[in-house]
Amino acid sequence: MTTDSKAKPKATEQRLEEIRESARRVAPPPPPEIAVKTATGAASAAETGYYGLPLLKPPTWTWEVPLYVFLGGIAGTSACIAFAALAFQAPTNLIRFALWMGLIGAAICPALLISDLGRPERFLNMLRVFKWRSPMSMGSWTLVGFSGSVFLAVVAIELVVRGYTQPAIVTILWLAQITAALTGLLLASYTGVLIGATAIPVWHQHRTLLPAHFLTSGLGGAVGILELAGFLIPATQILGFATSGVETVIEIYLTVRKGVADKPLHHGVSGGTLRVAGMLEGPVALLIRAVWHAEPWGRYAAAICFLLGALMSRYAWIWAGRESSHDTGTLFQLQRGERHA
Amino acid sequence: MPTTAFLTDATICIGCKACEVACKEWNEVPEDGYVWSGLSYDNTQSLGASTWRHVLFLEQPLAAGPQVADTSDPFRWVFLSDVCKHCANAGCLEACPTGSIVRTEFGGVFVQKDICNGCGYCVVSCPFGVIDKRYHDDGRAFKCTFCYDRQKVGLMPACATACPTQSIQFGEVGELKQRGKNRVAELKARGYGDARLYDPTETSVGGIHAISVILGEPEAYNLPPMPEVPTSYLKSAWTSAFVSAAILMAVVLAAFAMRP
Numbered sequence: 001m002t003t004d005s006k007a008k009p010k011a012t013e014q015r016l017e018e019i020r021e022s023a024r025r026v027a028p029p030p031p032p033e034i035a036v037k038t039a040t041g042a043a044s045a046a047e048t049g050y051y052g053l054p055l056l057k058p059p060t061w062t063w064e065v066p067l068y069v070f071l072g073g074i075a076g077t078s079a080c081i082a083f084a085a086l087a088f089q090a091p092t093n094l095i096r097f098a099l100w101m102g103l104i105g106a107a108i109c110p111a112l113l114i115s116d117l118g119r120p121e122r123f124l125n126m127l128r129v130f131k132w133r134s135p136m137s138m139g140s141w142t143l144v145g146f147s148g149s150v151f152l153a154v155v156a157i158e159l160v161v162r163g164y165t166q167p168a169i170v171t172i173l174w175l176a177q178i179t180a181a182l183t184g185l186l187l188a189s190y191t192g193v194l195i196g197a198t199a200i201p202v203w204h205q206h207r208t209l210l211p212a213h214f215l216t217s218g219l220g221g222a223v224g225i226l227e228l229a230g231f232l233i234p235a236t237q238i239l240g241f242a243t244s245g246v247e248t249v250i251e252i253y254l255t256v257r258k259g260v261a262d263k264p265l266h267h268g269v270s271g272g273t274l275r276v277a278g279m280l281e282g283p284v285a286l287l288i289r290a291v292w293h294a295e296p297w298g299r300y301a302a303a304i305c306f307l308l309g310a311l312m313s314r315y316a317w318i319w320a321g322r323e324s325s326h327d328t329g330t331l332f333q334l335q336r337g338e339r340h341a
Numbered sequence: 342m343p344t345t346a347f348l349t350d351a352t353i354c355i356g357c358k359a360c361e362v363a364c365k366e367w368n369e370v371p372e373d374g375y376v377w378s379g380l381s382y383d384n385t386q387s388l389g390a391s392t393w394r395h396v397l398f399l400e401q402p403l404a405a406g407p408q409v410a411d412t413s414d415p416f417r418w419v420f421l422s423d424v425c426k427h428c429a430n431a432g433c434l435e436a437c438p439t440g441s442i443v444r445t446e447f448g449g450v451f452v453q454k455d456i457c458n459g460c461g462y463c464v465v466s467c468p469f470g471v472i473d474k475r476y477h478d479d480g481r482a483f484k485c486t487f488c489y490d491r492q493k494v495g496l497m498p499a500c501a502t503a504c505p506t507q508s509i510q511f512g513e514v515g516e517l518k519q520r521g522k523n524r525v526a527e528l529k530a531r532g533y534g535d536a537r538l539y540d541p542t543e544t545s546v547g548g549i550h551a552i553s554v555i556l557g558e559p560e561a562y563n564l565p566p567m568p569e570v571p572t573s574y575l576k577s578a579w580t581s582a583f584v585s586a587a588i589l590m591a592v593v594l595a596a597f598a599m600r601p
Contacts (some may be wrong), residue, residue, distance in 0.1 A: 011366040016502045019366070023359035024505035044399040046558035051380045053387055055563045056470040060461035080590055084597040118459015118480025122439075125458045129440035133572050136438035136462040185586035196578040197571045198465040199432060204574045211582035215589050238596040321465070332560050335567035 066314035073218020075105020076188035083181035106147040135194035149179035201261035202324035224303030248282035264323035274316035280309030344448030346514035354508040356420035363503030425485035427550035436466035449487030468568035
């Protein structure tokens with residue numbers, strides 16, 4: 001074990017003795033700036049906690065992390081699209097485009113994560129251990145696995161389109177695409193598990209919704225980019241309907257549900273952003289797609305709405321976590337067994 | 342090696358903050374700002390990256406317990422030195438992706454600062470809101486080390502050594518739990534009806550290695566009444582992830598299988 005804890009010549013036993021003796025002997029004079037509050041109200045009570053100060057620490061993550069969750073979702077699910085396209089002999093240019101989306105995402109994602117670290121130069125420490133019980137560790141390994149397999153898949157498909165269709169290369173393409181799709185599914189969903197398995201009430205109360213929402217939202221985003229790139233095929237239309245349909249259900253669920261920890265999902269900047277995000281990803285995208293399903297611009301508009309909503313939703317969820325960490329009263333309510341407001 | 346623990350007794354704490362000073366000096370913890378909070382004599386307000394011992398000053402309109410002399414209203418003034426709980430199932434340790442946070446041979450939870458890369462996942466995984474990142478100057482996560490260096494050479498942690506009233510006691514965990522129970526019984530017999538031992542063993546945290554004798558509800562001390570280790574949420578979250586992923590893959594395959 002490395003410890004950093006070699007006894008240094010710092011404070012000594014004698015110094016600790018001095019601190020104790022002076023604390024015992026000298027009653028410090030009350031500083032004039034502080035008046036002892038008279039007992040007018042409960043400064044510390046079971047309902048409000050200690051002076052209403054936050055019990056939990058807020059998330060330390062900066063702007064890179066929600067953007068990573070957004071891009072990771074798109075990159076991961078685009079590998080799933082690429083695999084389905086390969087399996088059912090969709091046009092090769094679609095497979096190529098989707099795989100390149102995955103690869104570009106896999107290149108941006110680590111950069112975002114590393115720049116969020118307090119000690120970026122130590123990013124490789126993420127691969128120092130393999131911990132099943134830490135979603136952050138699993139996520140790091142997933143990202144490594146995804147990057148490797150999607151890179152291999154891109155190399156293979158680029159060889160195939162240039163006429164190198166030897167069985168070995170085709171086999172590698174298939175294996176790499178299967179691995180990319182599987183790790184892609186993990187990449188798009190583990191972020192929901194990661195924030196769901198924390199002490200932050202609004203996150204852990206929605207720990208089953210979050211992975212499903214992030215996956216759906218990631219897929220809808222990937223489909224949106226494909227449509228904007230001109231792939232206006234039936235498959236992207238079907239998936240566009242499916243994802244905005246599911247997001248509509250999630251939006252209704254969040255609006256109707258009155259969980260005790262849900263305040264930051266309805267109020268303030270996080271709540272407002274989440275409402276707009278949910279509307280854009282859900283009903284607005286669905287409606288535009290339904291009414292103008294035959295028009296290319298209708299599909300472009302639906303895609304743009306969905307992408308915008310998906311991006312906003314990631315920021316809203318992280319902001320909601322920050323709000324939730326300050327709300328000590330709700331934490332106590334939850335721990336006393338009150339689940340609904 | 343025996344599992345060691347703190348027993349901090351709010352009923353004999355005099356609020357002198359010798360523990361805070363000793364901790365800072367011994368562990369060379371940076372200052373946390375010279376600001377009067379206006380919240381009684383508490384100027385550090387909570388545990389954090391640079392506050393590893395935190396003395397709480399509770400002011401309550403209650404007639405039971407230690408009273409302030411110069412007011413006619415009921416005014417109870419209680420002090421408690423709070424610290425990292427060194428949980429039996431520690432959220433920070435479980436969450437740490439680098440293996441920087443480890444369990445020592447004394448049962449304490451220790452951050453190896455040469456390994457921490459400041460990812461911040463431990464910060465949101467602590468149900469007690471203890472560990473935090475030092476933002477501007479350092480970037481890594483810090484908390485009480487349980488004076489691992491001192492314990493290794495057979496010394497008491499600095500805070501317990503400097504405590505002038507033995508409000509902070511240090512010893513073997515089982516023995517201290519028994520001592521805490523005895524103390525609560527004694528306090529109750531003396532008329533402190535709301536004395537209790539704060540030791541949440543009935544939750545997924547599975548007990549803590551820094552227990553306290555307190556007066557009144559734990560919530561008033563910002564101590565969570567039912568802390569849960571976040572790993573207890575993993576099963577349902579991963580189940581949702583796998584089920585959703587399977588459905589999603591099936592839907593994507595179906596979408597491409599359909600021929601116009």
